[in-house]
Amino acid sequence: MTAPLNAAQLQAFEDDGAVLVDLGLSHDLLDRGEAAWDRHAEKGGNLIADRDYVELISAPVFEEIAKQVLRSDRVFILETGSAGSGLDREEINERARRNDWQEKHGIRSEWANSMHIDVQVTTEDFKATPRREHLAIWFWLNDVPAERSAMRVLKGSHKWLGAHWQEMQQRWKADPNAPLPVRHGPRWAAEGEPDARSFAGEDPTAMAAPRGYAQVFSQSLVHAGWHSEDSEPRKGFHTSWVADGVSVGGMRFNDQSGRIDSLRQRSAELRQVMDPQRRHVAMDEITLERMVDLWEEKWPPALRKRFRL
Numbered sequence: 001m002t003a004p005l006n007a008a009q010l011q012a013f014e015d016d017g018a019v020l021v022d023l024g025l026s027h028d029l030l031d032r033g034e035a036a037w038d039r040h041a042e043k044g045g046n047l048i049a050d051r052d053y054v055e056l057i058s059a060p061v062f063e064e065i066a067k068q069v070l071r072s073d074r075v076f077i078l079e080t081g082s083a084g085s086g087l088d089r090e091e092i093n094e095r096a097r098r099n100d101w102q103e104k105h106g107i108r109s110e111w112a113n114s115m116h117i118d119v120q121v122t123t124e125d126f127k128a129t130p131r132r133e134h135l136a137i138w139f140w141l142n143d144v145p146a147e148r149s150a151m152r153v154l155k156g157s158h159k160w161l162g163a164h165w166q167e168m169q170q171r172w173k174a175d176p177n178a179p180l181p182v183r184h185g186p187r188w189a190a191e192g193e194p195d196a197r198s199f200a201g202e203d204p205t206a207m208a209a210p211r212g213y214a215q216v217f218s219q220s221l222v223h224a225g226w227h228s229e230d231s232e233p234r235k236g237f238h239t240s241w242v243a244d245g246v247s248v249g250g251m252r253f254n255d256q257s258g259r260i261d262s263l264r265q266r267s268a269e270l271r272q273v274m275d276p277q278r279r280h281v282a283m284d285e286i287t288l289e290r291m292v293d294l295w296e297e298k299w300p301p302a303l304r305k306r307f308r309l
């Protein structure tokens with residue numbers, strides 16, 4: 001098994017929840033990937049119909065990163081898409097500057113309003129082999145300096161949150177009728193949520209990255225999309241990955257309930273268009289339904305709405 005992350009990078013992923021990795025892709029592949037991004041930005045449509053895009057996400061390095069970080073010799077693509085350019089955030093930020101942006105978590109700022117997590121991962125999930133996570137790999141076809149909407153992350157927040165989710169699960173398991181504390185979470189106030197005010201006041205880190213680098217991060221890390229101060233868009237694609245044997249069944253319950261059906265459709269399409277030597281990274285139907293069935297309820301009712309593995 002090749003190891004794209006060196007020891008320091010792997011440690012940074014574990015400690016910070018996010019790390020930058022040079023993908024070592026050829027200029028030709030990056031150029032064609034960038035052209036695919038441009039075509040999609042102009043015309044929209046289904047990225048999976050674009051051969052250059054498919055070839056790019058088929059590059060073995062993504063699979064190798066997912067194998068290494070998820071500690072598994074079998075990993076699959078979960079979600080795919082184009083990363084937002086950040087240019088369209090200008091308007092909402094203008095509103096914030098005019099001071100009529102709704103205050104969130106007691107603070108009116110882009111960070112307080114945009115920060116979120118995408119999956120709830122407990123400490124045990126994060127430590128498990130294979131790692132129980134829906135791992136995000138976002139990668140860049142042009143340079144992404146801080147002012148060109150580099151993603152903001154709160155380093156280490158996945159650990160703090162992991163311990164919190166774990167405690168909430170344990171308290172619910174010990175006594176399903178005992179009330180959990182009501183706090184202002186990253187997206188709403190609910191029983192069992194962590195108190196988002198503590199991280200709304202922190203200064204996040206801009207994950208500025210050169211072209212050809214990927215930002216590998218835990219989706220349980222508090223992070224936020226950001227505005228651009230540049231006229232040139234940030235160009236990138238996002239993918240997420242899951243290890244064999246880790247549930248994807250929680251996607252059924254997500255607010256955007258089409259997520260599991262999208263996964264079924266996307267996986268089938270990818271299997272059609274990927275090179276036969278590479279298409280094992282897209283789930284076949286039997287594997288996908290097996291991983292849906294792996295889901296078991298571990299969450300107290302207030303924390304069941306979304307974000308589950």
Ligand SMILES: O=C(O)CCC(=O)C(=O)O
Pocket residue numbers: 083084118149150151152223224225226
């Ligand atoms: O665009 C970004 O940098 C982050 C967006 C994000 O976190 C998301 O779509 O879940």
Ligand SMILES: [Fe+2]
Pocket residue numbers: 116117118223
């Ligand atoms: Fe996100």
